[in-house]
Amino acid sequence: MTTLSPALRRASAAGLALAAACLTASPTPATATARPTAGHERAAATAGHAQGAGLDRYYRQRPVWGSCVQGPGDRTGHDLAKAGVRCADVTVPLDYADPRGRTITVAVSRLKATDTRHRIGSILLNNGGPGGPALESPPDIRTAMKEAGPRYDIIGFDPRFVGRSTPLDCHWPVGTSVLAAGLGRDSFERQVALQKGLADKCRATNAPVLPYISTRNTARDMDVIRGVLGERKISYLGYSYGTYLGTVYTQMFPGRFDRTVLDGALAPDDYNPRLLRGAEPENERALSAWAAWAARRDGTYGLGRSRAAVLATVHRIVVASGRGPLTVGTAPHAFRLDDTQVPSLLVAGIADDTARQRNTLAEQLSVLARAAAGRPTRLSPEFTVVLRGMLTGDDAKSPAAQSAIICGDKPAPRDPERYWRDIERHRARHPLFGPLTRNIGPCAFWDRPREAPTTVHRDAPALIVAATGDPRATYRSSRALHALLPSSKLVTLKGAHRHGLYGEYGNACVDGEVNRYLATGKLPENDRTCVKRAD
Template identity: 35%
Template sequence: MDSRRLLRISATALAAAGLILSGCTGGSDAAAPVGPGSGSARPVASPSPSPEALRKYYEQKPAWRECGVSGFQCATLRAPLDYAKPDGPEVRLAVSRVRASGPGERIGSLLVNPGGPGGSAVDYLQGYAGIGYPEPVRARYDMVAVDPRGVGRSEPVDCLTGPEMDAYTQVDQTPDDTAEVNALAASFKRFAAGCRKRTGAVLPHVSTVETARDMDILRAVLGDRKLHYVGASYGTFLGATYAELFPGRVGRLVLDGAMDPSLSALDLNRDQTAGFETAFRAFAADCVTRPDCPLGTGSPEAAGEALKSFFRATDAEPVPTGEDRALGESLATTGVIAAMYDEGAWPQLREALTRAIGGEGSALLALADSYYEREPDGSYANLMFANAAVNCLDLPPAYRDPAAARRAAPSFDEASPVFGTGLAWAALNCTYWPSPATGRPHRITAEGAAPILVVGTTRDPATPYKWAEALADQLSSGTLLTYEGDGHTAYGRGSDCVDTAINTYLLEGTPPPAGKRCS
């Protein structure tokens, strides 16, 4: 939704790459037979226990208390750690809400999720959605958020210390020789081992399927017969998964910046790489018309070559930043990618590149730090840790080994001459994950669900527009709303046409007509 928060979709590796990128989210060069030819595969999940076995969770009564910003309440939701063992250990999930403000009849609860995976929904609610959503929506819905298991305040995944994460983000993502390949693989192994050691029993149980089941418990606890939901980026996959599991309980679902659940991790990563190229070309086309463009005033293609030259230069000799961390190629690339999520960041990127090309890298480093959610004291939020943990459970890894990444790199370079090589190697991280994947790529139809609104942005960097087209086509009740524009997601980003269509759907239950396009 509010892409100024740089919440992206999936993947830890460039650690970046939009979060849905980065290795964790991808397909498979090797593991199980996944890919376009296996679109009918179903997610692998534990057998569902009987409703009676889960009664204590569905009938729990959370103790709400005032918290955070004035007007917000918080509570703790209990859920089984393993749904196949509902009498076993539990997880405790952080929930927040702000009650409907009126006037008008209350519709119910509206659950929001900002994406990631790994973005704190509670922070998003209290910092934006609960006060920034359109007033007519807030008037008739209790605005609600739950930090998914493994995220934020809900049994958070932990992997590395601050200094260890600093080292991880600086490892060369475009290895030139065997030694650099080995160093990159070793960094992913250390990351995975750290997650296993520091997180423990929760690590194998943070999948999207389990989080969707948690959402249904929350729906019941809130007293709602149907789930009303707005999910952005990865949140669209979470919402679609809920619809697949509980089609009869679907209320009004908005899936903004949609993912295509039928794709393998390899295909997801490669498609997202192409999405970042599309976004960069839009930035470059604008940049070269401006006198302050640090990439020249020629063509967008020439600007891309200039950026690649800058990346190569930082690979050979990192740029000083005024602190212990110099700006090498990996951090420089992450800083540029961070600015692709919102065209409002383009002026900041022009200035940061100008300074970095001139020998002072602090501004571009600050963009990279915002992407990683690194605090001024050197600590990191839980975002990247949870991102890897969820993605590596949801799909088999993109590659069996580094040799597979090397073979895939040319196709990534074709998808993005600017970012391709780095994002190809970033997809190696789930190769070493300690918990086997429990999901598989598959089409989601959600037969029997009420109308679901899917939203796609034509030049979205992190969730390419064709993913929204694919998800809307898969869903038996899906309707596609198109935003012809730049940036990640569409709702609340300045298009009255988009906002009116979504607000009407949330308030009246009527989706826009098929083929509706906004600019």
């Protein structure tokens, strides 16, 4: 989600950091804008008149493809330009029930097919989150697709209110709302106050648009993009939350999707404001596997010579952070972490079992272990960036957008006591992760969703990719989605504690199955099982 590309690293972080963003209703100036026009016959034909009164003009837009660069400091834009990617803004209605009302823009990128003689069509990308951008992803995905890549127009987009797509800003003071309840009632009460404050801040600054930030509206935007591109059907690659979005699209727009890959897949019932609830065993197994890895490298990290010893060190860190916040680093880069924040670092670190990420987590915990022992610590530049993003509001747009999407999709319980009872019931069995997975969040204080969530009532021939040890979207959840879509096929990677596989993990078997499907359009005859390489 071997090394994560920049796009999927951000998606992985977004899966934990519920971010917020300030609304700018005008199009981003440096990005080309799509113009509604009656002359775009092919897109109009594919849009049809079944979209509803007033929507045809959106499907008939002719995108004006231009540079993705938004200024001299725009590294992403410059990287895209070097790769030959072009960008445009597509106009969509804020409220699809009122297509003549307020509009917003969705930023889209395109890496055109170079093998035009054998062109298959367009493939749309989503990196998950929710709240993860994908505008920058086409070059990485073309590389992952190998021989199939040049046969597609590869389309990235930032979902509504994310990244460059009329971004939302709730002015949050922290970079994540995915936090633990802590070791006692006082910590939980601080969480209740924090999460309510985050929800209130978002409502105060963005109330007019919050009802329209939802997966169903993003799926509608995707279909407008399909029409604007002039495609009768569009292929799709989604990771993590992007698998839920892809599933919703298949249900809302049957007959308009072609080859569909869902990697790190969530069953619709498992997508809710407490995304990790029920995944405690998978997270514990992933942490235990990391602890065994770290124990074999005690000479480097000093966390313990056995799995049990490393886990005992983790326990001591959490207990110490509950007695009082741990101070790490030195001024001006000093941070304080308490028992609501340390578990978030752990959950973020164990969603990837590659050597690079395991090393990163071990280095972080070595710092925390020294702080817990009252010893001075030094922060690496990388750890400084992680803590600044988590503990300050410097990069809080993505987490708030994520909250807005989840809270706009499904309601959460309102009563804080219900969360506390749930936490206490699971604390003994899951002392580290239960207080995080069962904790209260902003959705407890959000307005109710405008629409009912999508249910799966139509089959869809998708390729589902899953790791048996995935601690985010559990293997149980991926199998449940597979059962809901009888025509789908499941590619299983055994032995990996990893969220997000295709094109990122370096497993030739998984990548080969996906690329074969994307090239031929034929699902494997039977479910397939791949095996992780030995560490």
